[in-house]
Amino acid sequence: xxxxxxxxxxxxxxxxxxxxxxxxxxxxxxxxxxxxxxxxxxxxxxxxxxxxxxxxxxxxxxxxxxxxxxxxxxxxxxxxxxxxxxxxxxxxxxxxxxxxxxxxxxxxxxxxxxxxxxxxxxxxxxxxxxxxxxxxxxxxxxxxxxxxxxxxxxxxxxxxxxxxxxxxxxxxxxxxxxxxxxxxxxxxxxxxxxxxxxxxxxxxxxxxxxxxxxxxxxxxxxxxxxxxxxxxxxxxxxxxxxxxxxxxxxxxxxxxxxxxxxxxxxxxxxxxxxxxxxxxxxxxxxxxxxxxxxxxxxxxxxxxxxxxxxxxxxxxxxxxxxxxxxxxxxxxxxxxxxxxxxxxxxxxxxxxxxxxxxxxxxxxxxxxxxxxxxxxxxxxxxxxxxxxxxxxxxxxxxxxxxxxxxxxxxxxxxxxxxxxxxxxxxxxxxxxxxxxxxxxxxxxxxxxxxxxxxxxxxxxxxxxxxxxxxxxxxxxxxxxxxxxxxxxxxxxxxxxxxxxxxxxxxxxxxxxxxxxxxxxxxxxxxxxxxxxxxxxxxxxxxxxxxxxxxxxxxxxxxxxxxxxxxxxxxxxxxxxxxxxxxxxxxxxxxxxxxxxxxxxxxxxxxxxxxxxxxxxxxxxxxxxxxxxxxxxxxxxxxxxxxxxxxxxxxxxxxxxxxxxxxxxxxxxxxxxxxxxxxxxxxxxxxxxxxxxxxxxxxxxxxxxxxxxxxxxxxxxxxxxxxxxxxxxxxxxxxxxxxxxxxxxxxxxxxxxxxxxxxxxxxxxxxxxxxxxxxxxxxxxxxxxxxxxxxxxxxxxxxxxxxxxxxxxxxxxxxxxxxxxxxxxxxxxxxxxxxxxxxxxxxxxxxxxxxxxxxxxxxxxxxxxxxxxxxxxxxxxxxxxxxxxxxxxxxxxxxxxxxxxxxxxxxxxxxxxxxxxxxxxxxxxxxxx
Numbered sequence: 025x026x027x028x029x030x031x032x033x034x035x036x037x038x039x040x041x042x043x044x045x046x047x048x049x050x051x052x053x054x055x056x057x058x059x060x061x062x063x064x065x066x067x068x069x070x071x072x073x074x075x076x077x078x079x080x081x082x083x084x085x086x087x088x089x090x091x092x093x094x095x096x097x098x099x100x101x102x103x104x105x106x107x108x109x110x111x112x113x114x115x116x117x118x119x120x121x122x123x124x125x126x127x128x129x130x131x132x133x134x135x136x137x138x139x140x141x142x143x144x145x146x147x148x149x150x151x152x153x154x155x156x157x158x159x160x161x162x163x164x165x166x167x168x169x170x171x172x173x174x175x176x177x178x179x180x181x182x183x184x185x186x187x188x189x190x191x192x193x194x195x196x197x198x199x200x201x202x203x204x205x206x207x208x209x210x211x212x213x214x215x216x217x218x219x220x221x222x223x224x225x226x227x228x229x230x231x232x233x234x235x236x237x238x239x240x241x242x243x244x245x246x247x248x249x250x251x252x253x254x255x256x257x258x259x260x261x262x263x264x265x266x267x268x269x270x271x272x273x274x275x276x277x278x279x280x281x282x283x284x285x286x287x288x289x290x291x292x293x294x295x296x297x298x299x300x301x302x303x304x305x306x307x308x309x310x311x312x313x314x315x316x317x318x319x320x321x322x323x324x325x326x327x328x329x330x331x332x333x334x335x336x337x338x339x340x341x342x343x344x345x346x347x348x349x350x351x352x353x354x355x356x357x358x359x360x361x362x363x364x365x366x367x368x369x370x371x372x373x374x375x376x377x378x379x380x381x382x383x384x385x386x387x388x389x390x391x392x393x394x395x396x397x398x399x400x401x402x403x404x405x406x407x408x409x410x411x412x413x414x415x416x417x418x419x420x421x422x423x424x425x426x427x428x429x430x431x432x433x434x435x436x437x438x439x440x441x442x443x444x445x446x447x448x449x450x451x452x453x454x455x456x457x458x459x460x461x462x463x464x465x466x467x468x469x470x471x472x473x474x475x476x477x478x479x480x481x482x483x484x485x486x487x488x489x490x491x492x493x494x495x496x497x498x499x500x501x502x503x504x505x506x507x508x509x510x511x512x513x514x515x516x517x518x519x520x521x522x523x524x525x526x527x528x529x530x531x532x533x534x535x536x537x538x539x540x541x542x543x544x545x546x547x548x549x550x551x552x553x554x555x556x557x558x559x560x561x562x563x564x565x566x567x568x569x570x571x572x573x574x575x576x577x578x579x580x581x582x583x584x585x586x587x588x589x590x591x592x593x594x595x596x597x598x599x600x601x602x603x604x605x606x607x608x609x610x611x612x613x614x615x616x617x618x619x620x621x622x623x624x625x626x627x628x629x630x631x632x633x634x635x636x637x638x639x640x641x642x643x644x645x646x647x648x649x650x651x652x653x654x655x656x657x658x659x660x661x662x663x664x665x666x667x668x669x670x671x672x673x674x675x676x677x678x679x680x681x682x683x684x685x686x687x688x689x690x691x692x693x694x695x696x697x698x699x700x701x702x703x704x705x706x707x708x709x710x711x712x713x714x715x716x717x718x719x720x721x722x723x724x725x726x727x728x729x730x731x732x733x734x735x736x737x738x739x740x741x742x743x744x745x746x747x748x749x750x751x752x753x754x755x756x757x758x759x760x761x762x763x764x765x766x767x768x769x770x771x772x773x774x775x776x777x778x779x780x781x782x783x784x785x786x787x788x789x790x791x792x793x794x795x796x797x798x799x800x801x802x803x804x805x806x807x808x809x810x811x812x813x814x815x816x817x818x819x820x821x822x823x824x825x826x827x828x829x830x831x832x833x834x835x836x837x838x839x840x841x842x843x844x845x846x847x848x849x850x851x852x853x854x855x856x857x858x859x860x861x862x863x864x865x866x867x868x869x870x871x872x873x874x875x876x877x878x879x880x881x882x883x884x885x886x887x888x889x890x891x892x893x894x895x896x897x898x899x900x901x902x903x904x905x906x907x908x909x910x911x912x913x914x915x916x917x918x919x920x921x922x923x924x925x926x927x928x929x930x931x932x933x934x935x936x937x938x939x940x941x942x943x944x945x946x947x948x949x950x951x952x
Contacts, residue, residue: 047073047087054094058101059213067098089118089128097135105139112136123163130159131170137177144347144398147443150181158544168208172198172219179226183233185400186450191230193536199223200533217259221250225267232274235281244271251301261301262310268298269314276320288325295321312342319355328363335359347399350379354405361409361416369416370426373409377433380405392474394433396440400454403441407434407457428471431461435475435483442487459484460585467590467603477599478566481592481684484583485564489683492840496686499807500842511549516760516805518542523799526784564685570596572688577648579687580639584655593641594684602640611656613637618659622851624898631897632666639667648876649676650687650909658831659822661850661904663883664897671897673883679876679909682836686844686907704914705746706766709737710754710773712791723818723852732859733772736816740770740866744914756789756796760806768914769810769843772862775817775834782824782832787817803837811912812875813838814847816862821848821904835906845875845907857899861886869912876909 050073057066073091077083096111112132119129137152157174160166175198182191202209202219209219224247231240244267250256251264272294275287283290295318304311315338322331335355342349353376360368380402381387383395396402410427417423435458442451462480465471522538573579573596581592587607593600604610617634620627638657643649649672651662663673672678681687711734734750741748746768749758754773763769771787778784782800789796815821815834823833835848847865864885868878883900890899 044084047084051087051090051094054091058094058097061101063098063101067095067102070094070098085118085120086124086128089115089125089132092118093128093132093135096132096139100135100139100142105142108139109136109143112139123165126159127163127165127167130156130163130174131167133159134170134174134177146181146184146398146400146441150178150185153177153181158547168201168205169210172202172209172222175201176219176222176226179230183226183230185444186448188230188234188448190536191226193533193540195223195226195230196533197537215257215259217257217263221247221256221260221263224250225263225270228267229270232270232277235274235278237281237283240271240274258303261303262307265298265301265314266310268294268301269310269317272298272317272321276317276324288321291317291321312338312348316348316352316355319359323355323359323362326362328359331359332356332363344379350376350402350405353379354409357409358412361413364416366417366420366423369413370423373413373426373430376405377430380433380437390474391429391433394436396433396437398441400438400441400451403434403438403454403458406430406437407454407461410434410461411457424465424468424470427461428465429474431458431465432471432475434458435462435480439483439487455487456585459583460588463583463585463590463601463603464588466601477592477601481566481581481594481599482564485566485684489564489685492683492836493685495804495840496842496844499840500809500844507549507553511545512805512807514545515542515549516802518545519802519805520799523784523801526781526801527799566594566599566684569684569687570594570599574648576646577650578641578643578646579650579652579684580641581652581684582654582657584657589655589657591638591640595646600641604637604640607656610637614656614660618851621661621664621897621901624896627664627897628666631664634660635665635667635672638662638665643667643676647676648909649678651678651680652682652684652687653680659850661897661901663880663904664901671887673880677874677876677880677909679879679905679907681907682831682839686839688908702767703747703762703765705741705744705768705770706762707737707741707746707748707750707770708754708759708773708789709734709748709750710789710796711751712774712788723854732855732857733816736859736862737770737772739863743863743866743870744768754789756798759789759798764807764809766808766810767812768912769808769813769838770816770862771814772816775815775820777819777822779824782826785823785832785834787815787834800832800834800837803834804840806841808838808842810843811908812845812847813843814862814865815849816847816853816858816903818849818852820846821850821906839907843907845905845909845912847875847879847903847905849902850904851898851902853902854899857886857894858903861900861903870914872911874909874911876905879903879905 050069054066054069054073057063057069070091074088074095077088077091092111092115096108096115099105099111100108112135115132116129116136119125119132133152133156137149137156140146140149140152153174157171157178160171160174175194179191179194179198182188182194198219202223206219224243227243228240228247231237231243247264247267256264272291275283275291275294295314298314299311302310302314315334319331319334319338322328322334335352339349339352339356342352353372357369357372357376360366360372377391377394378387380397380399381394382397383393385393387394407430410430413423414427434454438455438458442455444451447455459480462471462475466477518538518541522535522542525535525538573594575596577596579592579594581594582604583590583592584607589604589607589610591602591604593602613630613634617627617630620630638660649662651657653660663671663678665672667675737748737750740746746766747762749755749762774788774791776786776788776797778786784799784801786797786799789798813835815838817834820834823831823836826832833848835846838846861882864882865878868881869875873881886900887895
């Protein structure tokens with residue numbers, strides 16, 4: 025220690041060059057101490073260096089950050105993780121905004137992530153690694169050893185969270201970079217695993233999770249070939265053994281796959297190799313993990329006694345505080361269940377839950393004091409094993425009673441550990457297992473005494489609406505936050521590049537790097553403008569929601585969970601639940617009705633039977649229905665269903681929403697005077713190729729002139745005194761520039777739906793080269809403050825399910841972009857009929873009707889004045905209102921079109937007079 029003090033003292037008297045060399049020497053010393061496991065000495069020397077630096081006249085930020093980084097590392101290795109995080113944070117704060125300082129900042133962020141992981145703050149750990157990558161990947165000369173380790177860690181963590189595509193792209197990005205810069209990697213220790221070995225390990229882990237046989241085999245063979253060369257160091261030998269264990273897990277976990285050989289024999293063979301490659305004395309934790317998989321192999325191959333004996337031995341060898349204990353006990357539960365021992369299985373399940381419980385006090389028998397852990401996978405333990413118990417002991421009341429409770433605990437666990445804004449397939453499976461189990465058990469009469477339906481709805485809404493509501497508010501208020509146009513333009517540019525890359529089917533890595541650049545750009549905006557990032561409503565409350573509902577209003581919330589469909593009926597007074605049954609039957613019935621409707625075939629009988637299935641509750645006491653569709657119900661025009669021998673819209677005003685939080689969307693509206701360059705009404709009606717109008721029915725999905733659309737847009741602009749862009753003036757660039765100023769947006773044009781990649785669905789502003797397509801991907805980046813968007817085109821309300829965003833459609837893209845209410849279509853709507861419905865809709869809005877009533881009355885007006893050949897629901901039922909259903913306060917028409925204003929007033933007056941005279945004449949004729 026004395027020689028280190030001498031070295032520190034020399035820093036005080038040496039010149040600038042000498043001092044810098046001594047600081048470098050001291051950092052080298054602390055690094056050597058770390059490698060020699062002299063962590064307490066490393067901490068003291070780093071503290072000396074930090075203290076002395078702060079006494080110098082000109083503090084060198086790089087060395088200050090470096091010593092604090094070393095202090096954090098010392099605390100971390102000694103097990104004081106909170107002190108370690110404080111040390112890393114102080115290092116990050118000290119870093120200068122130059123390449124050297126940013127390099128140090130990225131490294132400190134990455135190391136901080138390990139301390140956060142040790143504290144079981146898993147998602148914060150992931151965010152720290154992402155932040156480290158965002159910094160180091162932008163530097164010309166980063167610390168490549170750190171950067172490649174960051175990519176490996178990101179690949180590992182994204183697999184854990186279920187973002188498998190991201191994991192694959194991180195690995196490909198790392199490999200691509202490594203080919204160019206492999207010579208710049210400086211390993212701190214001779215025992216550090218090479219990047220090539222780590223890449224193969226991560227690939228095997230990824231593909232063993234996803235069940236990709238071909239790719240898993242390929243990378244396993246590459247790893248085995250590398251091992252056969254005989255030069256693996258100790259760390260690489262460990263990585264090799266763990267890789268074999270993951271490969272064995274692949275054979276055990278994917279029951280649905282077909283294998284060329286007996287998969288249990290293959291798993292045992294791989295585990296035998298893993299045991300042989302592992303030094304179990306040095307790595308007892310890994311040895312126990314291999315034993316766990318061995319017991320799983322015994323269980324799945326029917327050797328229950330071997331599995332039970334091995335599992336009991338395994339539990340006896342680990343500490344009760346070991347975080348793996350719930351998984352080992354879960355194995356015991358599954359062994360007992362597989363052998364038909366119900367009582368033992370339930371007893372093991374109860375013990376497992378006690379170990380998951382993180383509260384200080386013991387878990388009560390009724391689980392009322394259950395405190396979730398931070399481990400997301402514990403959700404699947406409780407919900408997944410409950411599914412298996414119910415399948416193993418069907419109809420057993422005791423099993424149902426236990427599982428009803430376990431499902432509820434699983435949902436609590438998910439809510440506590442789910443930290444992201446988006447779903448993926450893994451997260452959705454966990455979530456749906458829990459909620460489906462709760463609702464399924466309630467339908468059978470179990471679990472009704474604890475978790476109420478209102479609480480279940482709160483959970484569903486607060487989990488599922490998080491991303492949609494956040495993006496809606498952020499886009500709607502973006503101008504209030506004064507975010508520079510340059511940042512918004514960059515976002516739009518990136519989104520356009522992503523859409524074009526997907527359209528051209530560019531390599532996956534190219535698309536990933538563009539999406540990654542967009543993610544980093546949006547994160548930079550959130551960091552620079554924190555008030556913008558805080559515009560999130562995550563406190564939805566069903567009781568307050570019910571209190572806000574007008575009298576005689578019923579909200580019908582459909583929920584599809586694991587191919588089972590449920591219905592929530594929400595009135596101001598109560599919440600009720602119905603089980604609508606399996607997907608196949610319901611989907612078939614809906615498809616028959618939709619096909620008949622779109623083919624203009626008789627569909628009243630189908631509409632009546634479908635109404636009985638979809639509306640099993642009594643709706644006679646209500647006059648307003650708000651539908652939240654899900655799954656197959658998304659495509660149903662409820663207004664056209666037959667209720668009490670007539671169209672439902674004759675007795676009820678129907679509107680729609682994607683989430684409960686959007687039902688009262690007017691809360692997010694901005695006052696017109698707060699909008700810069702306010703435009704009350706803005707219409708777009710492009711002119712397409714000069715083609716002859718085909719005979720028969722013209723649809724707005726066809727690439728032909730839309731005579732009705734042009735007339736519609738012109739009429740509305742004259743009625744409302746707004747602006748209309750038509751023909752060559754109705755360009756995509758004009759839309760992007762002008763749309764944020766509008767109170768009402770009206771798009772009378774062509775649209776196209778991409779059933780393979782729904783984010784590539786688009787609005788078509790020009791069909792002639794250069795084709796102008798406004799993709800959904802780009803719409804996500806437009807900041808709209810309109811109160812209403814009318815998408816008077818085809819299929820604008822149709823979409824496909826995406827695990828991250830939910831339903832992807834044009835109307836939901838406008839909602840994300842900030843519009844609280846949209847009118848959109850469910851099929852290829854006819855041009856002329858749409859014109860008539862739309863004009864009447866706006867007339868009704870001007871008269872003060874709510875948006876929902878205005879659309880209802882427009883459809884009724886069309887229906888009652890039509891030739892029977894055009895009264896089929898195909899012509900009028902395609903458009904539906906989503907979101908806020910209240911009135912819209914349009915300003916009085918300006919003097920821009922005075923003649924037209926009086927013309928429309930006189931026309932309306934004439935229509936009313938003629939209608940009145942006709943009624944008088946009919947009455948007189950009847951009297952005669």
